[in-house]
Amino acid sequence: MQTFDTSPEMPIVTHTDTSAPAGPWPRWFARMIDWIGFSSILSYLLAYIAERFSPTFYLDLTRASWGLIKWYYVPSFAIAQVFTIVVLASLMAMVGTTPGKAIFGIRVHPLTSGNKFAFYLQREFWVFIKGSAAGIPVIALVTAIIQYNRVKIRLPASYDVGTARVDGTDVSILRGSLGAVSFAAAIYLSTQAGKDTAPGLRQVQDWQNAVTFASAKISRVWAPQGTQLANKLDRALYGFSNPQLGASVTFLTEPCPTDSIDNISYAKVVKTSLSGNLIPVEDWEPFPANGIEALSVHAFKLSSLGIGQFGSLEDNEVIVAAHNGICGQIVISSSGKPVAERSFLRDTAAALISTIQR
Known part of the structure; x- marks a missing residue:
């Protein structure tokens, strides 16, 4: 079936x-x-x-x-x-x-x-x-x-x-x-x-130039007024240093060699007188300084192969300006980071150099 x-x-x-x-x-x-x-x-x-x-x-x-x-x-x-x-x-x-x-x-x-x-x-x-x-x-x-x-x-x-x-x-x-x-x-x-994040870097304090009596606001990471390294009549040298941040700034205010000197001519004078074996390695470039025309240049420190005061490789920048017979020069030193990556250093330099105008 x-x-x-x-x-x-x-x-x-x-x-x-x-x-x-x-x-x-x-x-x-x-x-x-x-x-x-x-x-x-x-x-x-x-x-x-x-x-x-x-x-x-x-x-x-x-x-x-x-x-x-x-x-x-x-x-x-x-x-x-x-x-x-x-x-x-x-x-x-x-x-x-x-x-x-x-x-x-x-x-x-x-x-x-x-x-x-x-x-x-x-x-x-x-x-x-x-x-x-x-x-x-x-x-x-x-x-x-x-x-x-x-x-x-x-x-x-x-x-x-x-x-x-x-x-x-x-x-x-x-x-x-x-x-x-x-x-x-x-x-x-x-x-x-990669930038400095510290809020303290952006807190400011008043600072006064002993030569021109002009004031500026600078970061609180520096001691008030900095360290007056020299003060002779119309010439003053200041030092600002913060070992914890591996950074320092020196600022010189002085009479210009001649009243008619410009930034480029003053830069040549400064280049021949730089201390600490600082050798400019680039061309001078415009540097904005709160209304003052200035020049800046990256510099290399020959001594100890660039080893700075904070114990590691150091980056440096030199800034100069001439204004109405008063000249100013700044040397920024940064350990561990290039100056260009630390905005508070360049902000400090801009504020300081702006005080060369009376």
């Missing part, structure tokens, strides 16, 4: 993974937004808190003592990078994404089971080492190119082999625009994080 199976035919279900590996450029931009943004914010906060409660510790954080490398890598930024690893790993473990990854639609899927935080912490560490060489110039570029070439042909980055799969989505105009704005914001934050 022939029987027929009248039960409905069961459809065959095929599970298709529609996700695709994230491309190298979206991954790079997402990483830069996260890394630069968080490390800059943390570096700023670290320096800000340290300066408020321990100026000496603030100096140690923002002024490295590792030779020339200090121009690229200061302790506050290095410490902030360690915290950034922890912050990013925590975000991945708790919410499964970071701001940069969310913007570009990037998802990281662990291929192993276990503690999520431990997994992401280890991954962030190896991304930092194998992906960006701990931020070391040139080497970081080489490691980035290596990882780019792997991801471009849809291979996992070396730090993800056997441990993680990184998926992405098409980058829409909205995602691309948001990513561009976020990347620009992260770069801006990084430029601000």
Whole structure:
């Protein structure tokens, strides 16, 4: 007897993974937004808190003592990078994404089971080492190119082999625009994080020139009136120093060699009389000084290979001005950071040089 199976035919279900590996450029931009943004914010906060409660510790954080490398890598930024690893790993473990990854639609899927935080912490560490060489110039570029070439042909980055799969989505105009704005914001934050953050640097006090009796407002980081190094009739020399910040300013007010001398001529006179083996290494450039026309030049200190009074490499700037028969010259010294990155030093110089007018 022939029987027929009248039960409905069961459809065959095929599970298709529609996700695709994230491309190298979206991954790079997402990483830069996260890394630069968080490390800059943390570096700023670290320096800000340290300066408020321990100026000496603030100096140690923002002024490295590792030779020339200090121009690229200061302790506050290095410490902030360690915290950034922890912050990013925590975000991945708790919410499964970071701001940069969310913007570009990037998802990281662990291929192993276990503690999520431990997994992401280890991954962030190896991304930092194998992906960006701990931020070391040139080497970081080489490691980035290596990882780019792997991801471009849809291979996992070396730090993800056997441990993680990184998926992405098409980058829409909205995602691309948001990513561009976020990347620009992260770069801006990084430029601000390198500046002195101390609120005390922006608090001012009144100061008076003993020669012209003109007044100016200068930062409170200096002792009131500074140290009068010399005062002879119509000539006065002042010294302002703050060892905790590794900064000093000397200011000389004197009669000009001739009443008709201009800034360029006075700059030539000063250049031949600079003390401490200061050698100008650039051309004189205009320096804004609160209504007084002045000139400035970057200078290098030959003695002790540029080692300054605060025990590390020193950056110097010389500023001169001549106005109605009164001349002024300033020497700024900064240890651990270029003068150009310490706005309070140039603000002090501008205020002081403006007092040569009676």
